Amino acid sequence: MKMLLQQRDGFDLRIYFPQGKLTKYVQGIWVANYDSSNILLRHLKANASNSIVYCLSGSVLLGGEERSAGVYLCPTASQAQKIAFYPNTQVVGICFQPGGMAQLSPLAQPNEITPAQSTESEKHDTWDALLRLSCYSQNPQALLTLLYRKLLPLCELAQGFDPVLIKALSRCKQPLLLQNIVRELPIGQRQLARLFKQSLGITAKQYQRITRVNNTIDYLKKAPKCSLTQLAYDFGYSDQAHMTREFKYFTHHTPSYYCQEMA
Template structure:
């Protein structure tokens, strides 16, 4: 069992063999379309289970697949008309070496996925601004859209508000920092990453990462 921390991204799992559980969802063997990650969940793999996967950056999943999923969803073979995912699934099942599987996924992605201009320039700019610490309420000063238009484009492409995306990103950065600095003073860390205080940081961790900062 391992935690899957929220990253605001989505993805595809190729459940090759065995039992896999994410949160409360038991995944059947096959091609599984993943929802946008808004909060952490545990993944449990039974002994002997094998899986491969593709992870999309925030908004890229919608740009490539053209839709969101509310929960892990089995893609039926008759629905697989866009990217021949069951063809790659069958190839992955025949391979026993993980390096070969990674190479196979790379070759498939290079052939089938076009990552140029996947998302609108305005959204890409807004994501960069938040990454650099811009307050979500001030995005309209750097993006040629009104605040209401920015809210709508985030809801469509990411399934969340700019504020929620900022919260996920801040927790993600804080977790990475705490993993590198095990003895860091939590009050100082809270200030460094823009939380109002340590208690605020702890509340945000419990909401989004489902753990406390000390449990990282």
């Protein structure tokens, strides 16, 4: 299990990247501890994914509202989101792969941040147990261990992604027109729209835009001194201004911000 560690001004963030069976459905599990006396503000970039947030102590700003201790189901991150940590806050989160939460959860895609509730069904007791884990441990690292134990059987029970969706997701990562992608699939554009809405909670076009921005960021991290004008052209934006608008919408930051971050 790989881990990314960030520590600054009383904020301790550890992101764990799963290995094996979990990687198909889960991007990562993060653990945040904040013990400063000030409010810490961050912006999360869109990643076309759902998440579950366990607020163990303190409170966190999600969806424009302060959320106290509890478990929250979050809708697909389709644009930059503001998150704020209040003093003495401990939070654990699961970030699913695009469409991953829909494969594991018996619930419909949430349209807004929703306090987690039991489905009260024996058929879905493994999912319910996942949402109740914070009742058994208020220690972030202990909760992390419990999450892994509950996520593994969920992944083993999952039927798996629709093969059409897998192909569509792969093709949408490339700079192709949507109508050209549909020609390669055994379903029409309306059926594809329903499939994306049910599985990801967003449209195929939104997924394309998010993926393009994130691919551009990955390139910037490798080549922070590149020409932004040429970069916009290479990644299919109409011009640099168009690329900047997309970056601000999906990440809150400009391309130059990522250049400076890697310098």
